Amino acid sequence: MEEKSFYEKVYEVTRQIPKGRVTSYGAIANHLGTGLSARMVGWALNNCHELDPPVPAHRVVNRNGMLSGKFHFPTPTIMQELLEREGIKIKDDCVVDFKKKLWLP
């Protein structure tokens, strides 16, 4: 009986993001079937701070590839640091070649 709440599914999908890839809130929401409620994805990730294991929320950006949620991290720089470490280049708080690195579940 998997009566998983909406946000639990978000964590599952977000954890499945391969290294060096990123995804958008809309893509996750679409996979969950909510489609239009990308806001819920972000809100689900709002709990990611107490999740176990932690969710690679740094790989989740908005539809523009912009690090909109970076301010929600312990430090707003950790997101860019991690993404660059994965091989993703950040330019002006946006993911370079975002479309090429976009990963769909």
Next chain:
DNA sequence: ACTTTGACTATAA
């Protein structure tokens, strides 16, 4: 049970 919010997206001006 109702209201408020929330890391978004799309369309309009």
Next chain:
DNA sequence: GTTATAGCCAAAG
């Protein structure tokens, strides 16, 4: 091209 507003769904207060 940029900025503003509306629409969306689900959970917390």
